Amino acid sequence: MEIKYNDNGLVPVIVQDYNTKAILMLAYANKEAISLTRETGFAHYYSRSRRKMWKKGEESGHTQEIVRILKDCDCDTLIYQVHQKGAPCHTGYDSCFYRTIEGEVIGKKMFDPDKVYSGSKKD
Amino acid sequence: MEIKYNDNGLVPVIVQDYNTKAILMLAYANKEAISLTRETGFAHYYSRSRRKMWKKGEESGHTQEIVRILKDCDCDTLIYQVHQKGAPCHTGYDSCFYRTIEGEVIGKKMFDPDKVYSGSKKD
Numbered sequence: 001m002e003i004k005y006n007d008n009g010l011v012p013v014i015v016q017d018y019n020t021k022a023i024l025m026l027a028y029a030n031k032e033a034i035s036l037t038r039e040t041g042f043a044h045y046y047s048r049s050r051r052k053m054w055k056k057g058e059e060s061g062h063t064q065e066i067v068r069i070l071k072d073c074d075c076d077t078l079i080y081q082v083h084q085k086g087a088p089c090h091t092g093y094d095s096c097f098y099r100t101i102e103g104e105v106i107g108k109k110m111f112d113p114d115k116v117y118s119g120s121k122k123d
Numbered sequence: 124m125e126i127k128y129n130d131n132g133l134v135p136v137i138v139q140d141y142n143t144k145a146i147l148m149l150a151y152a153n154k155e156a157i158s159l160t161r162e163t164g165f166a167h168y169y170s171r172s173r174r175k176m177w178k179k180g181e182e183s184g185h186t187q188e189i190v191r192i193l194k195d196c197d198c199d200t201l202i203y204q205v206h207q208k209g210a211p212c213h214t215g216y217d218s219c220f221y222r223t224i225e226g227e228v229i230g231k232k233m234f235d236p237d238k239v240y241s242g243s244k245k246d
Contacts, residue, residue, distance in 0.1 A: 072148065
């Protein structure tokens with residue numbers, strides 16, 4: 001079954017650490033980003049705010065090497081299972097999901113964002 | 124920080140088995156579904172196809188007991204960490220992500236959907 005894109009031509013991608021099974025982030029990909037991800041073996045997404053294709057870690061060096069890609073029953077969501085270099089979150093935490101809904105911090109800080117990002121692009 | 128809903132008043136929810144860390148499914152919740160989930164301790168969603176609130180396992184009995192809820196850095200995606208009763212996927216597999224993007228089946232079949240669902244609602 002073909003991948004089903006939403007009205008904006010995007011599909012949500014859950015990013016999971018292949019070894020620890022931790023959920024690292026959720027991003028969106030278009031057809032081109034998925035093709036490039038499969039061709040290069042490194043995670044690419046489509047940035048809805050910057051309206052462009054984006055290689056994870058382009059600036060920060062915090063790339064995601066693809067182990068395998070899964071699709072769900074409806075083919076409208078993907079999982080990238082990856083080896084994460086550095087940390088996935090622009091805040092410096094080891095997962096974008098570093099807080100409970102009540103606000104308790106459960107994640108681990110891996111780097112200081114001010115020392116990693118010089119520009120406005122926090123990848 | 125408050126949860127940010129998209130233009131349709133929804134937020135994507137990644138559902139993860141609390142013990143095994145397996146990713147079970149991706150669904151969407153509105154404000155009411157999140158409130159009910161927190162009040163009852165069982166996962167509720169908003170069905171985009173049926174346009175209504177929905178308790179997971181309503182018909183099948185395959186409920187999801189909430190252990191905790193996480194939010195991401197942008198507060199526009201949630202994780203429900205759950206204890207899954209039965210299986211999460213209407214196909215009978217132990218995860219909606221039971222196939223690689225190439226189509227190889229990596230999931231485990233837990234039940235026969237024809238024996239679990241009598242109506243059109245596959246919850």
